[in-house]
Amino acid sequence: MITVTKEFTWDMAHMLACHEGLCKNVHGHTYKMQVEVAQRSGEVLSLPKQSEDGMVIDFKKLKDIVSAYIIEPLDHAFMYWVESPDTFEHELAVLLKKHNKKIASVTYKPTAEQMAKAFLEILQKELSKYNIIVKGVAVWETPTSFAKAVEV
Numbered sequence: 001m002i003t004v005t006k007e008f009t010w011d012m013a014h015m016l017a018c019h020e021g022l023c024k025n026v027h028g029h030t031y032k033m034q035v036e037v038a039q040r041s042g043e044v045l046s047l048p049k050q051s052e053d054g055m056v057i058d059f060k061k062l063k064d065i066v067s068a069y070i071i072e073p074l075d076h077a078f079m080y081w082v083e084s085p086d087t088f089e090h091e092l093a094v095l096l097k098k099h100n101k102k103i104a105s106v107t108y109k110p111t112a113e114q115m116a117k118a119f120l121e122i123l124q125k126e127l128s129k130y131n132i133i134v135k136g137v138a139v140w141e142t143p144t145s146f147a148k149a150v151e152v
């Protein structure tokens, strides 16, 4: 099987409610993400005939889809966990909304693990329309720390 992988970065703020360490505070990361995809058939690409492009997916198309569904909604936003047990997070979200600041509301605790899982699900849904499966989504919070969700 041949897979192709594209890398993305964005800047975003978050906080981890009820976390013991520093991450309970509002802070930001330059996130990095790798999205690995393959053709649904799982077949090794044969040498392209004249009518075929010899690609798993055009990198530009992959970029456009990932940008539209993941990067653009998140870049320079505060990721707001709508079920956060920390009232400060809700008060902050209200304040940000009042001042027309960018918020990305999610139903999960905004850890790299949960983001990878959520992004994998979003991209599986969108890319399946093009006969593409997402093999894995890896999300880096720092240059040395990442979580990866894989297709099962």
Ligand SMILES: [Zn+2]
Binding pocket: 014, 023, 027, 028, 029, 141
């Ligand atoms: Zn963080």
